[in-house]
Amino acid sequence: MPVPDYDEFDLVAVGQDGTLVLNMREDRSVNDVGVDAELLIRDFRRKLDHYVHAISSGYAAQFAVRKGVTKVTRIRIELSSFERPAPGVMAMLESVGRELPGVNVTGVWVDLSDVGLDVIEQALVTTLTEELRPGWKSVQLWVYAVGGFRYATIEATYGLMKTVRSEPSENVWAMLGEHKRVSYDERTGTWMSGHVLIERDDFKCVFHNDGAPEGMPPLDQQDYRREFELYPRVLAHIPESIKQLNGSTLLITPIIEGISATDVDAETLEAEVLKVFLPLLPRKWTFAYMWFSMVGGEGHAGISVTVGKGAVQNLQPPEAMLALLTRLKKAAYDPRTGTWMSGRLEFKPGGQYRSQFSNSETPEWVPAPTAAEYRYEFEVYPRDPSEIPESIRRLVM
Numbered sequence: 001m002p003v004p005d006y007d008e009f010d011l012v013a014v015g016q017d018g019t020l021v022l023n024m025r026e027d028r029s030v031n032d033v034g035v036d037a038e039l040l041i042r043d044f045r046r047k048l049d050h051y052v053h054a055i056s057s058g059y060a061a062q063f064a065v066r067k068g069v070t071k072v073t074r075i076r077i078e079l080s081s082f083e084r085p086a087p088g089v090m091a092m093l094e095s096v097g098r099e100l101p102g103v104n105v106t107g108v109w110v111d112l113s114d115v116g117l118d119v120i121e122q123a124l125v126t127t128l129t130e131e132l133r134p135g136w137k138s139v140q141l142w143v144y145a146v147g148g149f150r151y152a153t154i155e156a157t158y159g160l161m162k163t164v165r166s167e168p169s170e171n172v173w174a175m176l177g178e179h180k181r182v183s184y185d186e187r188t189g190t191w192m193s194g195h196v197l198i199e200r201d202d203f204k205c206v207f208h209n210d211g212a213p214e215g216m217p218p219l220d221q222q223d224y225r226r227e228f229e230l231y232p233r234v235l236a237h238i239p240e241s242i243k244q245l246n247g248s249t250l251l252i253t254p255i256i257e258g259i260s261a262t263d264v265d266a267e268t269l270e271a272e273v274l275k276v277f278l279p280l281l282p283r284k285w286t287f288a289y290m291w292f293s294m295v296g297g298e299g300h301a302g303i304s305v306t307v308g309k310g311a312v313q314n315l316q317p318p319e320a321m322l323a324l325l326t327r328l329k330k331a332a333y334d335p336r337t338g339t340w341m342s343g344r345l346e347f348k349p350g351g352q353y354r355s356q357f358s359n360s361e362t363p364e365w366v367p368a369p370t371a372a373e374y375r376y377e378f379e380v381y382p383r384d385p386s387e388i389p390e391s392i393r394r395l396v397m
Contacts, residue, residue: 018071018072018073018074019073019074019075019076020060020061020072020074020075020076021075021076021078022051022054022055022060022075022076022077022078023077023078023079023080023110024044024047024051024077024078024079024080025079025080025081025174026040026044026079026080026081026085027081028040029082029083029349037086037088040085040086040089041086041088041089041092044079044085044089044092044093045092048077048092048093048096051077052096052099052100055075055100055103055105056100056103060072060075073104074104074105074106075103075104075105075106076105076106076107076108077093077096077105077106077107077108078107078108078109078110079093079107079108079109079110080109080110080112081109081110081111081112082111082112082283082284083283083284084109084111084284085109090109092107093107093108093109094107095107112178112283116182117179117182117183120175120178120179120182121179121196121203121205123175124172124175124176124179124196124205125196125198125203127171127172127175128141128154128168128172128175128196128198129198131169131171131172132154132156133156133158133164135158135159136156136157136158137157137158137159137199137200138156138157138197138198138199138200139154139155139156139157139196139197139198140154140155140195140196140197140198141153141154141155141168141172141194141195141196141198142155142193142194142195142213143168143176143193143194143195143196144192144193144212144213144216145176145177145180145191145192145193146192146211146212146219146223146224146226146227147219147222147223147224147225147226147227147230148223148226149219149223150173151216152167152168152172152173152176153165153166153167154166154167154168154172179207180231183207184231184279185233186232186233186276186279186280186318187233187234187237188209188233188234188237189209189227189228189231189232189233189237190209190231191207191208191209192208192209192210192211192212192227193207193208193211193212193213193216194206194207194208195207195213209233209237210239211239211241211242218241224242229275232275232276232279272324273321273324273325273328273345274345274347274353276318276321276324277290277303277321277345277347278347280303280315280317280318281305281347282305282307282313284307284308285305285306285307285349286306286307286308286348286349287305287306287346287347287348288303288304288305288306288346288347289303289304289344289345289346289347290302290303290304290317290321290344290345291304291342291343291344291363292317292322292325292342292343292344293341293342293362293363293366294325294326294329294340294341294342295341295362295369295373295374295377296369296370296372296373296374296375296376296377296380297373297376298369298373299322299325299326300363300366300367301317301321301322301325302314302315302316302317303315303316303317332357333381334383335382335383336383336384336387337359337383337384337387338359338377338378338381338382338383338387339359339381340357340358340359341358341359341360341361341362341369341377342357342358342361342362342363343355343356343357343358344356359383359387360387360388360389360392371395371396374392374395374396375396378396
């Protein structure tokens, strides 16, 4: 349960060895507008008080017994988040055992950035089955989530082949949303529909990236446009039926590898570069920049990211990013001054960014353009001779 839901109680897992795992999740960051460390600490204290009361009153143990545990031997309270909690939160979490003398209870932080699909799928299955009436034999979940549209149904089978249908809770939807996010691939996007089959001793998850499942009505262009804005993918991985939806071409803004069927201005393309760039960044990043140089068909680019307290990671931009930069270079062309030869985009959390371009210089750390490359540059993007630096003019003469 999210930390701000003070009065909600989330029992994630019950082990047959008598272990209870109680979880709470923090999706907010001190980088968010209107959020600071004091607010996060205050909300966590209220949530933790609720969990401590559930344990001391015996409610948590009673809940576990109803799930088949004969005796509770230990309890683990987990706080899940993508960022390390504030020191005040960590202190309360790690000292929770002192608040419950005589109870074997510990508090731990779970770093969600290290959580893979297998862990999320197991948590999804646990969350889903914990909400069902006891005695189920098998469970199936069908889900359809595209853009802002979502639909899902659960079918649980009990004795004598009796089936009970229900809708997923917000907890299950939260798990599905996290699964969809972690499943994202820059070329193929992420899933739009899926099926989960759960049996007593096993489960199987199958997800599809190619549109509506059989028996579901197709969505409109707005839903798919929103999907591809949230999860960009290359043109080849957008089904033809979606591109030609409703009898007309789906005009998607340039996201990856020039998906748009129309020409757009430099400002719009620069915004689309941001959409491709930001999903590449690791969790907990604090500053990032991308440098690039393109002269006469020869291109170079790199990404540098500062993470946590100062560690720097260097990333290689995907080919899709270079394709967008090529279009941006073309859109920025001016008949008098030409277009840029190099540039730099700087980013900070919260949507802050700054762009810089140069029509005459290239980075010192990449090979200097040759005379042939400069000649090709000025053939494709001719400019006023006065806008060509003297050093480049002498080279191409």
